[in-house]
Amino acid sequence: xxxxxxxxxxxxxxxxxxxxxxxxxxxxxxxxxxxxxxxxxxxxxxxxxxxxxxxxxxxxxxxxxxxxxxxxxxxxxxxxxxxxxxxxxxxxxxxxxxxxxxxxxxxxxxxxxxxxxxxxxxxxxxxxxxxxxxxxxxxxxxxxxxxxxxxxxxxxxxxxxxxxxxxxxxxxxxxxxxxxxxxxxxxxxxxxxxxxxxxxxxxxxxxxxxxxxxxxxxxxxxxxxxxxxxxxxxxxxxxxxxxxxxxxxxxxxxxxxxxxxxxxxxxxxxxxxxxxxxxxxxxxxxxxxxxxxxxxxxxxxxxxxxxxxxxxxxxxxxxxxxxxxxxxxxxxxxxxxxxxxxxxxxxxxxxxxxxxxxxxxxxxxxxxxxxxxxxxxxxxxxxxxxxxxxxxxxxxxxxxxxxxxxxxxxxxxxxxxxxxxxxxxxxxxxxxxxxxxxxxxxxxxxxxxxxxxxxxxxxxxxxxxxxxxxxxxxxxxxxxxxxxxxxxxxxxxxxxxxxxxxxxxxxxxxxxxxxxxxxxxxxxxxxxxxxxxxx
Ligand SMILES: C[S@@+](CC[C@H](N)C(=O)[O-])C[C@H]1O[C@@H](n2cnc3c(N)ncnc32)[C@H](O)[C@@H]1O
Numbered sequence: 001x002x003x004x005x006x007x008x009x010x011x012x013x014x015x016x017x018x019x020x021x022x023x024x025x026x027x028x029x030x031x032x033x034x035x036x037x038x039x040x041x042x043x044x045x046x047x048x049x050x051x052x053x054x055x056x057x058x059x060x061x062x063x064x065x066x067x068x069x070x071x072x073x074x075x076x077x078x079x080x081x082x083x084x085x086x087x088x089x090x091x092x093x094x095x096x097x098x099x100x101x102x103x104x105x106x107x108x109x110x111x112x113x114x115x116x117x118x119x120x121x122x123x124x125x126x127x128x129x130x131x132x133x134x135x136x137x138x139x140x141x142x143x144x145x146x147x148x149x150x151x152x153x154x155x156x157x158x159x160x161x162x163x164x165x166x167x168x169x170x171x172x173x174x175x176x177x178x179x180x181x182x183x184x185x186x187x188x189x190x191x192x193x194x195x196x197x198x199x200x201x202x203x204x205x206x207x208x209x210x211x212x213x214x215x216x217x218x219x220x221x222x223x224x225x226x227x228x229x230x231x232x233x234x235x236x237x238x239x240x241x242x243x244x245x246x247x248x249x250x251x252x253x254x255x256x257x258x259x260x261x262x263x264x265x266x267x268x269x270x271x272x273x274x275x276x277x278x279x280x281x282x283x284x285x286x287x288x289x290x291x292x293x294x295x296x297x298x299x300x301x302x303x304x305x306x307x308x309x310x311x312x313x314x315x316x317x318x319x320x321x322x323x324x325x326x327x328x329x330x331x332x333x334x335x336x337x338x339x340x341x342x343x344x345x346x347x348x349x350x351x352x353x354x355x356x357x358x359x360x361x362x363x364x365x366x367x368x369x370x371x372x373x374x375x376x377x378x379x380x381x382x383x384x385x386x387x388x389x390x391x392x393x394x395x396x397x398x399x400x401x402x403x404x405x406x407x408x409x410x411x412x413x414x415x416x417x418x419x420x421x422x423x424x425x426x427x428x429x430x431x432x433x434x435x436x437x438x439x440x441x442x443x444x445x446x447x448x449x450x451x452x453x454x455x456x457x458x459x460x461x462x463x464x465x466x467x468x469x470x471x472x473x474x475x476x477x478x479x480x481x482x483x484x485x486x487x488x489x490x491x492x493x494x495x496x497x498x499x500x501x502x503x504x505x506x507x508x509x510x511x512x513x514x515x516x517x518x519x520x521x522x523x524x525x526x527x528x529x530x531x532x533x534x535x
Pocket of ligand 1 (some may be wrong): 216218219244299
C-alpha cells in the first residue's frame with residue numbers, strides 16, 4: 001500500500017474508531033525501510049479463545065456477540081483524581097464546570113452524548129471515564145485541551161491515568177491511614193499509587209500517616225517503573241522491594257516501627273535488602289504482619305485484550321494453565337503474612353477460571369478454614385459484576401477435562417488437581433496433591449543462592465525463566481521447571497480439537513466461589529477483571 005493511500009486509510013479507520021486495525025510489522029524501521037513497509041491488518045479474532053470462553057459459560061449465549069464485539073473495540077481512557085492531593089477539589093471542579101460542558105454534546109436527535117463522565121461506582125466522583133481511547137486523545141485536535149490537561153496533571157501527581165477496572169481491587173481493601181499494606185506484585189504501580197493515596201488521606205493539615213505501603217515486584221526493571229510512578233506522590237511511607245512474592249521474606253518490626261528482615265544465620269547474614277537495623281533486641285521485636293495485602297498476580301492478561309490487541313494472536317489455554325501454580329504460591333505467601341482480621345485481595349486481569357476461581361478454591365483449601373472468602377456483593381452497588389463460577393473445565397493439549405482423573409499420566413504434574421473445581425471442601429481434602437507439590441517446590445527453592453556461586457542453582461534458575469504474557473515479565477517464576485512454551489498449547493484447528501473432547505460429568509465446587517466477582521467488558525464498556533476478597 002503506498003504512503004498516501006495508507007495515510008488516508010488510517011485516517012478513515014481512525015474516524016471510525018477502529019485504530020486497532022492497522023499495525024506496523026516492526027517496531028522501529030529505518031526511514032527508508034519505513035517508506036516501503038507494508039501495513040498488516042491486526043488480528044482481532046481467535047477461534048481457540050472464543051471456543052474456550054464459550055465452553056466456560058462465563059458469558060450467556062444471548063450476550064456472546066456483544067461480548068466479542070466490545071473486545072474488538074479500543075478501550076476508552078480513564079483516570080483518577082489523587083484523593084490525598086491538595087488540588088483534588090480544584091481538579092474536580094474544572095472537570096465538572098469546564099470539560100463536561102465542552103465535551104458532552106447533543107447528537108442530531110437532541111440526546112446528550114456523554115464523552116466524559118464520572119465512574120458511578122467510584123467514591124466522590126474521583127474517577128472518570130472518557131469516551132475516547134488513548135490514541136484518539138493523542139491524535140485528535142479537538143481533544144487537545146483535555147489531553148494536555150491530563151498529561152500535565154498526571155505528571156505532577158494530581159491525577160493518575162489508569163484503566164477503570166484496575167481501580168477496583170484497592171477499593172475493596174478499605175485501607176486506613178494506620179494500616180501496614182503489602183502490594184505483592186506492584187509494578188508498574190497504578191494500584192500502589194491508589195493505596196498510598198488511601199494511607200495519606202486526611203482532613204488534617206500536614207498529616208503524617210502511621211501506616212506504610214511496601215510495594216514489591218520480582219522484576220527489577222519494572223521496579224524502576226514502579227518508583228517512577230510512585231515518586232509523584234512524594235511519600236515517605238513507601239518502601240519498594242524486589243523479591244519473588246512467593247518467597248517474600250519475613251520481616252521483623254521494632255516497636256518504633258523500624259523494619260528488619262529475618263536473616264538466616266548460616267546463609268547470607270546481613271545481605272537482606274529489607275534490613276534497616278541490625279541492632280535488634282528480642283524483647284522489643286515482633287514479626288511484621290500486614291493489615292492489608294494486595295495480590296494482583298502475574299496472569300495471562302486476556303482481560304486487557306482491548307488495550308493490548310496483540311493478545312488475540314498469542315492467546316491459548318496453556319498460558320493460564322502455566323501460571324496457576326505460581327498464583328497459588330503467591331496468594332498463599334500473602335495469607336501467611338496477613339494479620340488476623342486483616343484483608344487480602346486476590347486479583348487478575350484474566351477471565352480464565354483456572355487463574356481465578358481455581359486459585360481462590362485452592363487457597364481456601366490450603367488455608368484450612370483460617371481465612372474466609374468475604375461476600376462483598378453489597379459494597380459498591382453501582383459496579384456491575386458477575387458472581388464467580390462454581391464449575392469450569394480445564395483444557396490441555398486440545399482436550400476438555402472436567403476432573404483430574406482424566407488427565408493423561410504424563411501431564412499430571414503440569415495439570416494439577418487444584419486447577420479443577422473438585423467439589424471438595426478443604427475438610428475432605430486437607431492436603432491436596434497441589435499443596436504437596438507446592439511444599440515440595442518451596443523446599444527445593446529454599447537455598448536461594450544470590451551470589452551466583454552455586455552452579456546447580458544457576459541451571460535451575462534458567463529452567464525456571466518463564467515469560468508472563470500478561471505482564472511482559474520474563475523473570476524467574478518458581479514452578480516445576482516447565483517453561484510457558486512447554487505448557488502453552490499450539491493453537492489447534494477448532495474442529496480437530498472437538499474430535500478429541502472427552503465426555504464427563506462436570507465437577508461443582510462446594511466452596512462459596514460465587515462470592516468472587518468478575519467484571520465483564522460489555523457490562524460497562526471496560527476491560528475485564530477478577531477479584532476475590534479474603535479475611
Ligand atoms: C498484573 S502485573 C501487576 C500490576 C500492578 N499491580 C499495577 O496495578 O500496576 C503483575 C506483576 O507481577 C510481577 N511478577 C511476576 N512474577 C512475580 C513474582 N513471582 N513475584 C512478584 N512479582 C511478580 C510482574 O513483574 C508484574 O509487574
